[in-house]
Amino acid sequence: MSKTITIEELGDFLTGVVDSLEKPQAAGVLAEWNDELAGDLAESILSSKTPDGKGWAPLKYPRPKGHNQGTRPLIDTGALMRSVVSDGTGHIEIVTQDSTTFGTSIGYAGVHQFGLKKKNIPPRPLMGIPDKSLNTAEEMLSHHFITVIDAI
Numbered sequence: 001m002s003k004t005i006t007i008e009e010l011g012d013f014l015t016g017v018v019d020s021l022e023k024p025q026a027a028g029v030l031a032e033w034n035d036e037l038a039g040d041l042a043e044s045i046l047s048s049k050t051p052d053g054k055g056w057a058p059l060k061y062p063r064p065k066g067h068n069q070g071t072r073p074l075i076d077t078g079a080l081m082r083s084v085v086s087d088g089t090g091h092i093e094i095v096t097q098d099s100t101t102f103g104t105s106i107g108y109a110g111v112h113q114f115g116l117k118k119k120n121i122p123p124r125p126l127m128g129i130p131d132k133s134l135n136t137a138e139e140m141l142s143h144h145f146i147t148v149i150d151a152i
Helices: 007-022 027-046 079-085 109-114 131-150
Strands: 091-095 100-104
Touching: 007 131, 027 079, 027 091, 027 100, 027 131, 079 091, 079 100, 079 109
Parallel strands: none
Antiparallel strands: 091 100
């Protein structure tokens, strides 16, 4: 939708645009995007890949009896995955009007993310922003800002 702005209105319009970009009021969009990110990270974990699509090192030894007998790393009990992609114990999700924090506070997540040489545990990065998620964020936020600017 096009709109005509006179030269006299231009200053107020540009001030409104700057104010909108400085205070984006985007909590709803960011919360919705977190759901998209969680889905993309779950897909990565379930396919034993990093958020950018590289395969993880396979398990070196089979799991002991009583544990998940599958061959995919990091899905023994499911607690780590739940803490990343849903509201399981340790899940971190903080949304403000202009930012989002998303992750896990489970202590052993760092060992898997970065590996541990002295225990011969290879890195299996599970946290990050896949390109697909980043593209979705760009689309969602662009739409949000266009809607806000159109209302000025």
